[in-house]
Amino acid sequence: RRPPADTRTLPWDALPDHLEAALRKLTIQRERQCRDSVVQRLLGELDLLRQRLYGRALALNVLRYRVDFKYMDPDYYIDPSPQLKTEPVATVSKRAPPKKADAKRKDGPEETGPPAPPEWDTFLRTPRGDTVAQQIVARGMESCLPVIQAYYAAVSAAKRPIARPHLIPATEADCRKKTEDKVQALMQLYTTHHAAAVPAFRRQVVRVHVLAHRLPHEALVGVYNLAALAVQDAGTTVRSVWQAADEALLEARGRHGSALKGS
Numbered sequence: 001r002r003p004p005a006d007t008r009t010l011p012w013d014a015l016p017d018h019l020e021a022a023l024r025k026l027t028i029q030r031e032r033q034c035r036d037s038v039v040q041r042l043l044g045e046l047d048l049l050r051q052r053l054y055g056r057a058l059a060l061n062v063l064r065y066r067v068d069f070k071y072m073d074p075d076y077y078i079d080p081s082p083q084l085k086t087e088p089v090a091t092v093s094k095r096a097p098p099k100k101a102d103a104k105r106k107d108g109p110e111e112t113g114p115p116a117p118p119e120w121d122t123f124l125r126t127p128r129g130d131t132v133a134q135q136i137v138a139r140g141m142e143s144c145l146p147v148i149q150a151y152y153a154a155v156s157a158a159k160r161p162i163a164r165p166h167l168i169p170a171t172e173a174d175c176r177k178k179t180e181d182k183v184q185a186l187m188q189l190y191t192t193h194h195a196a197a198v199p200a201f202r203r204q205v206v207r208v209h210v211l212a213h214r215l216p217h218e219a220l221v222g223v224y225n226l227a228a229l230a231v232q233d234a235g236t237t238v239r240s241v242w243q244a245a246d247e248a249l250l251e252a253r254g255r256h257g258s259a260l261k262g263s
Contacts, residue, residue: 019241026237030230034078039222043077046215051123053205058126060198069124071116078223133190137183148175 034040057063152172155162162168169175 015241015245019238022237022241023234026230026233029233030226031079033229034226035075037078037222037226039219039226040074040077042215042218042222044074046212047072047074047077049208053201053208055123055126056201059129059132060194060201061128061130062198062201071120073114078226129194130190133187137186141179141183144179145176148172148179151175 054069149172152175162170169178
């Protein structure tokens with residue numbers, strides 16, 4: 001990589017700031033490459049699959065232990081502590097004094113990004129499927145009772161026969177009994193579904209567990225390639241600035257070499 005066009009025109013005291021700005025720009029470029037990388041998408045799909053399996057396990061009520069299920073921010077999939085989130089300023093600014101290392105941060109738990117969004121708590125409280133089914137059936141039954149009562153009251157007041165006796169029971173009690181039987185049949189359908197869904201879910205978990213053994217290798221290769229590219233770009237940038245400064249020094253030495261000789 002050739003030196004930047006403006007490197008040789010910078011004064012000596014501006015070279016450190018120029019180099020720091022160039023490295024900062026490379027850092028932002030590296031974070032953008034991480035966000036668009038294959039390993040980022042792979043870890044994102046794995047995180048989504050993790051959430052889907054956990055939510056399904058809550059709905060089927062098959063968790064033996066209620067483990068601590070943490071939220072992971074996508075920006076922290078690869079880099080545990082991303083810092084630069086904005087584009088670099090075009091102008092060269094003076095360097096700020098180095099910040100002291102935070103001992104608490106170094107010794108603290110691994111960072112997972114900002115706090116979880118509000119909907120994460122709702123997700124962690126995913127209700128059991130049988131509870132949801134019972135609530136739906138109960139609400140449906142409650143909504144049917146006023147309609148049944150109003151219909152048979154109107155039939156009794158009008159003193160007319162049932163229009164479709166082969167579909168509508170003759171009395172309000174029979175109609176309520178028929179509705180309750182249909183509700184129980186719906187609950188039985190859910191019980192049948194749950195009995196078939198639990199073994200299928202366990203097979204999915206086993207399959208994901210087997211596939212997850214391939215993930216460390218794929219992720220490590222992807223992170224290694226990103227790190228190697230970042231080191232190469234940083235070395236090239238530092239070398240280009242150093243080469244430009246070295247050439248300027250050699251040129252100045254040749255131009256003023258006679259002045260260095262003693263009389």
